[in-house]
Amino acid sequence: MADNTDKSVKAPVLDVQELGIDFGGLTAVNDLNMQVYDGEIVGLIGPNGAGKTTVFNLLTKVYKPTRGKIYFDGKDTAGKSVVDINKAGIARTFQNIRLFGNLTVLDNVKTGFHNVIPYSPITAILRLPKYFSSEKEINEKAMDLLKIMELDKYADYKASNLPYGAQRRLEIARALATNPKLLLLDEPAAGMNPQETAELMDMIRFVRDHFKIAVLLIEHDMKLVMGICERITVLNYGMMLAQGTPEEIQSNPEVIKAYLGD
Amino acid sequence: MQFLSYLINGLGLGSVYAIIALGYTMVYGIAKMLNFAHGDIIMVGAYIAFFALTKYALPFPLAVLTAVVVCTVLGVLIERLAYKPLRQAPSLAVLITAIGVSYFLQNGAQILWSSSSKVFPSAISTGSISLGSASVSYLTLITIATCIAVMICLTLFINRTKTGSAMRACSEDKGASMLMGINVNMIISITFAIGSGLAAIASVLLASTYPSVYPTMGSMPGIKAFTAAVFGGIGSIPGAFIGGLLLGIIEIFAKAYISTQLSDAIVFGVLIVILLIKPTGLLGKKINVKV
Amino acid sequence: MKEKSSIFSRFGDKQHRGRLMSFVLVIIAYIAVEVLVKTGNLGSMFSSLLVPITCYVVAAIGLNLNVGISGELNLGQAGFMSVGAFCGICVSGILAGSVTAGIPRLIIAIICGAVLAAVFGFLIGIPVLKLQGDYLAIVTLAFGQIIKSIFMNAYIGIDTDGLHFSFVESTFKLQPGGKMLLNGPMGATGTQKIANFTIGTILVIVALFVVYNLMFSRSGRAIMAARDNRIAAESVGIPISRTKMLAFVTSAALAGAAGALYGLNYSTLVPNKFDFNTSILILVYVVLGGLGNMTGTIISTVVLILLPELLRSLQDYRMLIYAVVLIVIMLVTNNEWLMTKWKSLFAGKAKGGA
Numbered sequence: 001m002a003d004n005t006d007k008s009v010k011a012p013v014l015d016v017q018e019l020g021i022d023f024g025g026l027t028a029v030n031d032l033n034m035q036v037y038d039g040e041i042v043g044l045i046g047p048n049g050a051g052k053t054t055v056f057n058l059l060t061k062v063y064k065p066t067r068g069k070i071y072f073d074g075k076d077t078a079g080k081s082v083v084d085i086n087k088a089g090i091a092r093t094f095q096n097i098r099l100f101g102n103l104t105v106l107d108n109v110k111t112g113f114h115n116v117i118p119y120s121p122i123t124a125i126l127r128l129p130k131y132f133s134s135e136k137e138i139n140e141k142a143m144d145l146l147k148i149m150e151l152d153k154y155a156d157y158k159a160s161n162l163p164y165g166a167q168r169r170l171e172i173a174r175a176l177a178t179n180p181k182l183l184l185l186d187e188p189a190a191g192m193n194p195q196e197t198a199e200l201m202d203m204i205r206f207v208r209d210h211f212k213i214a215v216l217l218i219e220h221d222m223k224l225v226m227g228i229c230e231r232i233t234v235l236n237y238g239m240m241l242a243q244g245t246p247e248e249i250q251s252n253p254e255v256i257k258a259y260l261g262d
Numbered sequence: 263m264q265f266l267s268y269l270i271n272g273l274g275l276g277s278v279y280a281i282i283a284l285g286y287t288m289v290y291g292i293a294k295m296l297n298f299a300h301g302d303i304i305m306v307g308a309y310i311a312f313f314a315l316t317k318y319a320l321p322f323p324l325a326v327l328t329a330v331v332v333c334t335v336l337g338v339l340i341e342r343l344a345y346k347p348l349r350q351a352p353s354l355a356v357l358i359t360a361i362g363v364s365y366f367l368q369n370g371a372q373i374l375w376s377s378s379s380k381v382f383p384s385a386i387s388t389g390s391i392s393l394g395s396a397s398v399s400y401l402t403l404i405t406i407a408t409c410i411a412v413m414i415c416l417t418l419f420i421n422r423t424k425t426g427s428a429m430r431a432c433s434e435d436k437g438a439s440m441l442m443g444i445n446v447n448m449i450i451s452i453t454f455a456i457g458s459g460l461a462a463i464a465s466v467l468l469a470s471t472y473p474s475v476y477p478t479m480g481s482m483p484g485i486k487a488f489t490a491a492v493f494g495g496i497g498s499i500p501g502a503f504i505g506g507l508l509l510g511i512i513e514i515f516a517k518a519y520i521s522t523q524l525s526d527a528i529v530f531g532v533l534i535v536i537l538l539i540k541p542t543g544l545l546g547k548k549i550n551v552k553v
Numbered sequence: 554m555k556e557k558s559s560i561f562s563r564f565g566d567k568q569h570r571g572r573l574m575s576f577v578l579v580i581i582a583y584i585a586v587e588v589l590v591k592t593g594n595l596g597s598m599f600s601s602l603l604v605p606i607t608c609y610v611v612a613a614i615g616l617n618l619n620v621g622i623s624g625e626l627n628l629g630q631a632g633f634m635s636v637g638a639f640c641g642i643c644v645s646g647i648l649a650g651s652v653t654a655g656i657p658r659l660i661i662a663i664i665c666g667a668v669l670a671a672v673f674g675f676l677i678g679i680p681v682l683k684l685q686g687d688y689l690a691i692v693t694l695a696f697g698q699i700i701k702s703i704f705m706n707a708y709i710g711i712d713t714d715g716l717h718f719s720f721v722e723s724t725f726k727l728q729p730g731g732k733m734l735l736n737g738p739m740g741a742t743g744t745q746k747i748a749n750f751t752i753g754t755i756l757v758i759v760a761l762f763v764v765y766n767l768m769f770s771r772s773g774r775a776i777m778a779a780r781d782n783r784i785a786a787e788s789v790g791i792p793i794s795r796t797k798m799l800a801f802v803t804s805a806a807l808a809g810a811a812g813a814l815y816g817l818n819y820s821t822l823v824p825n826k827f828d829f830n831t832s833i834l835i836l837v838y839v840v841l842g843g844l845g846n847m848t849g850t851i852i853s854t855v856v857l858i859l860l861p862e863l864l865r866s867l868q869d870y871r872m873l874i875y876a877v878v879l880i881v882i883m884l885v886t887n888n889e890w891l892m893t894k895w896k897s898l899f900a901g902k903a904k905g906g907a
Contacts, residue, residue, distance in 0.1 A: 082788060083787055083792050087790050092788055102780075103774065118771065121770070124773070125767055134771070296687060348888060354626065356883075361833055362879035366876035369876060370873055485694070485698075488691070489695065523705060533695050534696070537692055541688060543688075
């Protein structure tokens, strides 16, 4: 049992132990150990096809792991569904943007409050007082999130009509609405120009501080990764290649080799 | 042996369903649309064969050929006029158009040929042979043989010819096929032509078995064949064949052993059970969504 | 009705104006029809269509929730209407002695029809909603056929001994004075006609209320989210099957209510009335009216029911023309080239066009 016993006083919010998944005969992720602590921004990097998004899909239960354990908030997540995981406090964005295209930007964020501010369909149909109070709260909180992500001016736009960068930010706003403890960002800066990326970095930092959450992000933009991540895990061929601070990673010969090839 | 004779009759009915289902499934596989007017092509085919046999006193094979030619042309014409302009449209719009075409054919037939049903002449020998204690009509045997022949020809066509492989390519990825220089519109037309031609063959077999021809005669066999196609996994040619045969057998057995009135309910009930066990039908491909 | 105005004053955006329009349209149409009826200007042909129109409008509004808002093709809406209709007829027949006034009995029958259809919807929804796309559609078609078969074989009678049931064959003998409520393929006969246009209109308003209130709520957003992107919806904690079930069951309940009203508008009703073609007809109303567009659904339902009647002078050709109209509308509204041609044809004369 290879165990990362380097546990600090605080228990990690996410604890991945010897995680692995096979698709048919192909091992996509193997023997992955990784921890994310409260309030941390952790980067998950690696060459294309290294299995980064697969890790996100494992963490959010889109895929069921073949081996290993995922502990979230100290609890084993085995047997949980995608919905359960979100309720437990993991929210994510997608590499290939997945918005609710026909809904307005505001409504996209409002969907995120589904389990945060719940009320029954009967309440809705009969327009009971609880409907009005809940909707008011949802509306206000959703607008707050839009402001944070600088999307408030688009609130009434159809989500599919947004510019690319704004769509990525909207996904983050929607994920934040679910009141997560851990936010998974899958290439949040993809398709953004340098200025947008710089703004996004500030936003991610602000979100972490404001909501007191941990962030795990996949990104190819090294400026972003090195700029905001406190720790970085490098994946290659589904295996963990290195783990450490940005400085350690940048000087790691294995990592350089993986990225630049032999 | 009652069982044997039921089984063979089931195979006979199933063969008709299978031939119709092949048309459904091919069109679905390539044009990705549910062609609800397919059943009405059968009706047109039956009328053409009827008039060819009675009014023009054509010999049987020639009558069948006429029906096949007319239906093929009709199928291609419908595709060109009604479906082709909707290539980029949402699938529901195409579905409603197909329903419109179905209404058009049914009501057109009613105006042209009146709504009263016509008795289809028994052109295929009415005799039967005995297999042990079961007697099986020639018609049933011919139906089964036709179905097997159709299946073999179609499989050879799809797997051995250039057009066939172009069809397979189109069903996988229309955009990529176009980039590879395949004339996708042509392929879709050919698919409709084959499907409609098969419908004409089925129509003659159907009208010979149940010898009445009327404007809405295609609806129920159409729905059943559609069910058969889904049964086997829509888009899959062997699936449509197996689905059609199974559906026919289940229907005849349900009629014989359980209840005539409930046979439809049983057929559809079995379909639901199959889809619950295999959500994409017996031979359907599993759909994987990439996250 | 006081509550309604308070709801409207809260919101002012486009979607909610669309909602207001639906209600205004229904109320204006109702007043117009009542005026025509009172002044004797409405032909018997049209007066006989008033209740059926409201029934189909309600069933179509329900189906639009299912197809437009939830995004699942349902080819069995007539099956739920049929459940509601025969349930309503039975309830009305059973209560004929105890609740003699027509209106309360009608309302009870409609509620029972809606509830039973909702129960059917729930039971059918469990397997159906596990499937996706065209497979889901075919299973709803199959259930529609099964429901039709069940009613074709159901025999229910009532006499002094109480209710009698049998299946496939009528195995019971009724006491003198007893009444067959359902008679297999013959359906219901001798039903007391207690439906009327006012109740029908109220039912339309209730249906609009239910659907709109659901749409603009947590549940409605969840339903639309699950339609637009299943995976993303799950990722924000929306349980897909439960959400789709809500739309499916509500849709079924509305169809059931519509069916009950429909059944109590005729003295005889055969199970074959609610076959696959009826399901398709309702789907056509929905698609032509616009997915998710309730006002459009109301207009298209009314127009498409009246169209064959208006074309009556063309006799045999009317259904043919109906079919051509259907195809042409679909082509014109969905093909860019044809759409521009169409618009240029009317340019300058009318705005909007098709």
